[in-house]
Amino acid sequence: xxxxxxxxxxxxxxxxxxxxxxxxxxxxxxxxxxxxxxxxxxxxxxxxxxxxxxxxxxxxxxxxxxxxxxxxxxxxxxxxxxxxxxxxxxxxxxxxxxxxxxxxxxxxxxxxxxxxxxxxxxxxxxxxxxxxxxxxxxxxxxxxxxxxxxxxxxxxxxxxxxxxxxxxxxxxxxxxxxxxxxxxxxxxxxxxxxxxxxxxxxxxxxxxxxxxxxxxxxxxxxxxxxxxxxxxxxxxxxxxxxxxxxxxxxxxxxxxxxxxxxxxxxxxxxxxxxxxxxxxxxxxxxxxxxxxxxxxxxxxxxxxxxxxxxxxxxxxxxxxxxxxxxxxxxxxxxxxxxxxxxxxxxxxxxxxxxxxxxxxxxxx
Numbered sequence: 001x002x003x004x005x006x007x008x009x010x011x012x013x014x015x016x017x018x019x020x021x022x023x024x025x026x027x028x029x030x031x032x033x034x035x036x037x038x039x040x041x042x043x044x045x046x047x048x049x050x051x052x053x054x055x056x057x058x059x060x061x062x063x064x065x066x067x068x069x070x071x072x073x074x075x076x077x078x079x080x081x082x083x084x085x086x087x088x089x090x091x092x093x094x095x096x097x098x099x100x101x102x103x104x105x106x107x108x109x110x111x112x113x114x115x116x117x118x119x120x121x122x123x124x125x126x127x128x129x130x131x132x133x134x135x136x137x138x139x140x141x142x143x144x145x146x147x148x149x150x151x152x153x154x155x156x157x158x159x160x161x162x163x164x165x166x167x168x169x170x171x172x173x174x175x176x177x178x179x180x181x182x183x184x185x186x187x188x189x190x191x192x193x194x195x196x197x198x199x200x201x202x203x204x205x206x207x208x209x210x211x212x213x214x215x216x217x218x219x220x221x222x223x224x225x226x227x228x229x230x231x232x233x234x235x236x237x238x239x240x241x242x243x244x245x246x247x248x249x250x251x252x253x254x255x256x257x258x259x260x261x262x263x264x265x266x267x268x269x270x271x272x273x274x275x276x277x278x279x280x281x282x283x284x285x286x287x288x289x290x291x292x293x294x295x296x297x298x299x300x301x302x303x304x305x306x307x308x309x310x311x312x313x314x315x316x317x318x319x320x321x322x323x324x325x326x327x328x329x330x331x332x333x334x335x336x337x338x339x340x341x342x343x344x345x346x347x348x349x350x351x352x353x354x355x356x357x358x359x360x361x362x363x364x
Contacts, residue, residue: 013310014331025326026352028343031166033197033301034279035347036228036268046264058256062088063245066256074266078221078233081273082203083213086241088234089257090250093192093222094120096232099248100188100218101160102127104240108155112136112144114172116165118190119334138165141175148183157185163194163205167335169302171198174209180216188218196226197283197301202276208299215239223265226272230261282346286353290344293357303342304330305360313338316363325356 009015021027036042049070050056058066075087090096101124105111109132113125116138125133134151137143148157159180161172172189180187191204199207204221206213213219218236223229234244244251272279283301290296290303307313310331317329317340328341340360344353 012332013314022321022326024324025321026324026348026356027326028345028348028353028356029326029328029341030343030345031193031225032228032347033226033343033345034228034272035345036226036271038347039228039268039271042228042267042271043264045267046260049263049267050260053259056259058259060256061252061254062256063252068256068259068262070259070263070266071257074262074269075233077266077269078235081201081269082206082219082235084217084219084235084237086236086238088241088244088251089262090232090234091254091257092230093118093190093220093224093232095250095254096220096222096234097121097190098124098127099244099250100220100234101125103244103248104186104188104218105132105158106155107132108153109158110134110151110153110155111158111160112147112185113160114138114162114165116168117160117162118166118192121160121190139170139173139176141173141179144176145179145183148179148185157183158188159185160188160190162190162192163198163208164191164300164302166193166302167330167339167341168304169193169298169300171208171299172205174211177209177211181214184216186216186218188220190220192220192222192225192232193300193302195221196272198299200280202226202272202279223261223268227265227268229264229268231257231265279346285350286344286346289350289353289357293354294361298344301344301346303344305340305342305364306337307340307364308337310338313340316340316360319363320356320359323359325352325359327356327360 060066071089078087097120105128112134115135134147195204198204201207215237220234223231313329320327330341331338
C-alpha cells in the first residue's frame with residue numbers, strides 16, 4: 001500500500017529499521033547519559049518500593065484513580081530540588097510537550113518557538129492556529145526579540161526552548177531567559193537532555209545558569225535519558241500545574257504513568273543527588289577527551305559530527321559496529337544534514353571513548 005513511499009525513502013538512504021540491541025556492542029548512541037539503565041541497585045530499590053503498594057499498575061488516568069503516592073513522592077522531590085511550587089508526572093516527554101503547548105497557548109496567545117525544538121513540540125504547534133505560532137532562528141535571541149517586538153497580538157507571549165538540543169548538543173543562551181523576564185513572557189524549557197547532565201548539582205539549565213524559577217517559568221524533563229527510566233514531568237507554579245491538570249488532554253485522558261518507571265525515576269534522582277560530585281567529574285573527564293581528540297568544545301554529552309551524506313553516515317556507523325561500537329547515524333528529517341551522533345556516556349571506559357573518537361576522526 002505504501003510501497004512507492006517506502007522505495008523513495010530507501011533510495012535516499014533514509015530507511016529506518018528496528019533492530020534488537022546487540023549487547024556485545026559498546027553503546028555510544030543512547031541517551032542513557034549516566035549509565036543508570038544498567039544500575040541494578042537502583043532497579044531493585046524501585047521494585048521494592050512498588051511492591052509496598054496494594055497494586056502495581058496505575059489502572060486509570062490521574063484524574064480518576066491512577067494518581068499514586070509514588071507519583072506524589074516523585075513530584076515532591078522534584079519541586080524540592082528544582083525550586084518550583086508544583087509538578088505533574090506525565091507519561092512521556094512527547095506527551096508533556098503536547099500538554100504544555102496545546103493547553104497553555106490560549107486563543108489570543110502567541111507562541112515563539114525555536115526552529116530546532118523537538119518534533120513533539122513542533123507537532124503540538126499544529127494544534128494551534130497558524131497566527132498563534134512564530135518560529136525564531138535557532139538560539140538567536142536577537143531574532144526572537146525582534147519578532148516579539150513586531151508581534152501585535154494582545155494575549156500572553158510564550159517562548160519555547162530546550163535546555164540542551166538533542167541533535168546539536170548546544171545549550172540555550174541565557175539571553176533568552178533574560179528576554180522572557182524583560183517581556184514578561186511565559187518560558188517553556190524542555191530539559192530532557194540537560195537534566196542530570198548540566199549544572200553544579202546536575203539539575204539542568206536553570207542550575208547551570210543559576211536561575212531561580214519564577215511564576216513565568218515552566219520546566220519539562222524526561223526520565224528516559226539521564227534518569228534511566230521512562231516517563232516525564234512538568235514543573236511550574238501551582239497555578240500553571242492546576243491549569244494543566246484541568247486542560248491538558250494527555251494528562252486528563254491518558255492512563256497515569258507507570259508506577260515502576262516513576263519509582264525508578266525517583267530512585268535515580270536520589271542517586272544523582274547523592275553522587276553528583278563523582279558524576280560531574282566523570283562528565284568533565286569525557287568532555288576533555290572529546291575536546292582533545294575531536295576538537296569539539298561541548299558542554300553536553302551529545303557530540304554531533306556533521307557528515308552531510310546519508311550513505312556515508314550509515315557506512316561510518318557500520319564500520320564502528322564491526323569494531324564493537326554503536327554510534328548514532330542521524331538523517332533527515334530529524335536533522336537538515338546527516339550527522340554521526342556520539343554520546344559520551346560516562347559508564348563507558350575512557351579507553352573505549354578514546355578509541356571510538358580516534359576511529360571516527362580517521363573516517364572523516
